[in-house]
């Protein structure tokens with residue numbers, strides 16, 4: 099490149115897909131190279147979802163080259179692989195802000211761009227959404243085309259198959275692209291994943307033997323398959339694929355890094371009527387060696403040194419709540435062979451890597467199948483096994499009926515280890531665990547516990563594991579306050595709160611008491627110190643410690659509850675219900691997440707937006723109390 103030439107000569111000319119479509123087809127491989135380099139440079143400084151997007155560079159180019167976006171609709175599944183799409187649709191210069199407060203959203207988001215056709219974050223929604231769009235197009239008599247892009251991991255979810263089942267019968271004009279990289283966040287699992295490999299082998303030998311073999315040989319996983327299929331499938335006629343049986347026209351496998359073949363194939367499929375299915379094969383992390391070799395680590399890294407291929411060192415800190423959970427699971431599994439752990443495709447994030455290594459036959463990764471994860475746990479519990487479902491709060495939303503119908507109604511001892519409770523940070527509103535207290539505490543039989551530190555988390559897991567019914571322990575993303583974690587496991591008194599702070603001013607019925615549920619205890623403590631309020635770590639959302647609520651109400655003039663769940667129907671609502679049941683009237687302020695979807699940023703940023711810093715909590719309590727004063731109580735908060 100001549101000196102002073104822009105580093106990204108083609109890419110920098112693309113401000114929207116129409117610019118891309120103005121380029122010659124022969125220029126696309128160069129755009130792909132620049133796009134990759136741009137992603138590597140930018141994300142090394144900002145962090146974010148990385149390996150999946152490197153794998154979709156050519157597909158994204160080909161889709162925007164062939165499809166007339168934004169009139170045509172591209173629907174991304176999950177959306178963690180949509181960074182190239184964001185770059186090509188006018189957001190190149192903002193990519194460095196992705197996941198940061200006020201910056202680009204972590205996933206496609208309708209408010210952000212007209213090219214983001216459907217808001218995502220959770221997996222396996224793309225085929226349904228695209229089908230809805232295709233059906234709407236038919237009803238409205240339009241001529242837009244619709245394509246869904248779904249990964250092999252996302253394809254393991256029941257919802258994807260519900261959509262395919264429907265699509266096949268509607269004969270809707272749409273394209274489903276299976277982006278098969280043989281990976282979920284961890285290795286993809288299950289019979290379907292094996293099936294994809296078999297389809298690849300048989301189709302490679304059957305339909306694409308001569309035409310595509312050369313191109314396919316460029317993709318390393320396929321090179322091996324080409325060899326195997328030559329050896330094992332000679333003379334065999336490729337059977338109809340599962341997708342053909344479902345009524346979709348199957349095309350593939352196609353090398354998902356051969357942009358020229360992709361353009362040609364997509365141009366052809368775009369014109370075909372009825373539901374089409376294109377199976378492409380890609381490599382997660384493509385074009386960046388360390389990510390190709392270890393796509394798990396590079397799924398969503400923080401900052402890194404691009405030349406060295408090394409992640410920026412993390413600040414030394416104590417174990418995360420996920421690690422506390424993982425350690426607890428290993429420790430108890432060593433003592434109790436009934437314990438098994440189930441994860442719906444979140445081994446790394448849930449802290450189960452070590453458990454998987456040590457107890458491989460007591461570890462079940464069920465794929466992205468939250469509903470199934472809960473019901474299979476129920477089945478295990480019926481037979482005397484002790485299942486622990488390790489699940490993110492946001493993904494448990496998928497399995498709500500299973501939690502009710504299969505677990506709670508039958509009072510089965512399933513332990514839900516709920517990670518990522520409360521705001522999660524960069525993943526934003528789609529991933530925030532804002533609702534679990536509300537949707538679990540209303541279920542008869544269900545116990546709900548919220549630890550305020552790492553040790554309490556360990557002891558609560560142990561306590562709930564002994565419980566003879568369903569129980570949920572919900573803890574936040576990341577580290578806690580860094581307390582000492584006692585190795586010995588001891589059951590906590592069931593349904594009992596812990597007094598953390600008494601008011602300095604003694605005597606009479608005075609001041610307020612703060613009842614804190616879970617991870618915001620430290621913030622509540624700071625506010626309590628400043629306001630000379632009593633403070634309780636309530637520990638149990640359900641069963642609520644009614645004795646404590648009654649005693650606290652008897653000794654104080656006001657109660658404040660604090661939680662990192664929505665205030666609607668949350669732990670504070672539980673306190674209000676209890677007060678009403680006990681016929682106690684006392685000014686009560688419920689503090690928690692507001693009734694809105696919060697933004698993204700660091701977890702602290704989001705808590706700040708929610709008004710949950712210790713300063714904001716204190717100011718809020720003071721304001722509320724002054725209002726009480728105006729209404730005639732005549733009481734001062736700090737005497």
Ligand SMILES: Cc1ncc(C[n+]2csc(CCOP(=O)(O)OP(=O)(O)O)c2C)c(N)n1
Pocket residue numbers: 150153176178179219220221248249250251252253279281282283382442443444466468493496
């Ligand atoms: C309902 C739901 N469960 C779990 C996740 C977490 N998750 C995000 S990406 C991913 C793996 C997806 O694999 P795949 O679709 O093959 O995409 P790839 O990363 O391989 O490109 C998982 C499990 C999610 N986003 N949504």
Ligand SMILES: CC(=O)[C@@H](O)[C@H](O)COP(=O)(O)O
Pocket residue numbers: 176178219220283398447518522525575
């Ligand atoms: C896209 C997705 O759902 C996951 O990649 C998620 O972002 C992981 O979140 P954690 O980083 O909190 O494990």
Ligand SMILES: [Mg+2]
Pocket residue numbers: 249250251252277278279280281282286
């Ligand atoms: Mg995949």
